[in-house]
Amino acid sequence: MPYSHFFFFLLISLAFAAMAVPTLRPGFYTETCPQAESIVKDVMKKAMKREPRSVASVMRLQFHDCFVNGCDASLLLDDTPNMLGEKLALSNINSLRSYEVVDEVKEALERACPGVVSCADLLIMAARDAVVLTGGPNWEVKLGRLDSLTASQEDSNQIMPSPRSNATYLIDLFSRYNLSMKDLVALSGSHSIGKGRCFSVVFRLYNQSGSGRPDPTIEPRFREKLDKLCPLGGDGNVTGDLDATPEVFDNQYFKDLVNGRGFLNSDQTLFTNPFTREYVREFSVSQKKFFMAFVEGMIKMGDLQSGQPGEIRQDCRVINSRRPRVEVLFETSNGGE
């Protein structure tokens, strides 16, 4: 083959290799960083001791990362002068939190195995650990993701659902990711841990669908409680529990939905809708079925990939080529002369 052809083929294969979707598998870091999974779990444990809610907040990051162009840690990139990141997107601003826990995990990973474990995999491991640490099911995560070289605030704005969403909208959104109604209901069960802001519920309390009235599906005593927590015109940043046991990963969330005690409209609508209602009922009576469906959903969501080229970021907030170079200045010692 002439040299020019050889280089042409080489270039094409390199381009394809860069675009290829990495194959995810359990135990991806067994050789290169055997401590990776225990390091993540240890830092998550410490974070939970400091602030129990923080593990729920970290777990939520998987959803907001994976739905926007795949699980590639694009969510974690800070804004740059020429790129608006996803942190300030509509569903994320003043809402996603505990990025500092992710930084802490990454620092510990970099100390043990520099340049080996991606931030995208970190989020997947940390989400699993959040569930385990709060009493939920354990499972083996598939790893081997790369971190994105860019992020898109616009895509996040278009994709991530609002707390006002109804089940019909959510069924359609999830189906675009090959996630079934059962996956939608099971994954919403992640609201078994954590908190939401008054900002996310006031419309349901005082002006559901522009009616000027509260959402009639809220159980009256629960509504009184929410009205007190979130008065009209009050502070939108006050938080309430997403279910009655916000520090325990269990099926209480589904029991609450059956009793009209869901916090978000997007939660309660899963019981109002005839297609999703049966799953809510099923999970409310069988925690085991919920756990099994939840694990399946998390694995499916973790499989979403962009197919774009990537890297192993050293700092989850910036791509490697933008990292400030550390200038090491060697003083020329002249022996004090």
Ligand code: HEM
């Ligand atoms: C089905 C569509 C979903 C919608 C509309 C939704 C929406 C929300 C909203 C509005 C909040 C409260 C945010 C705030 O008020 O600041 C929240 C919290 C949370 N979401 Fe979702 N969510 C959905 C699915 C998911 C999924 C699939 C996961 C993870 C697998 C997840 C995990 C969480 C967690 C753990 C929290 C509590 C976070 C904390 O305490 O900081 N959510 N979600």
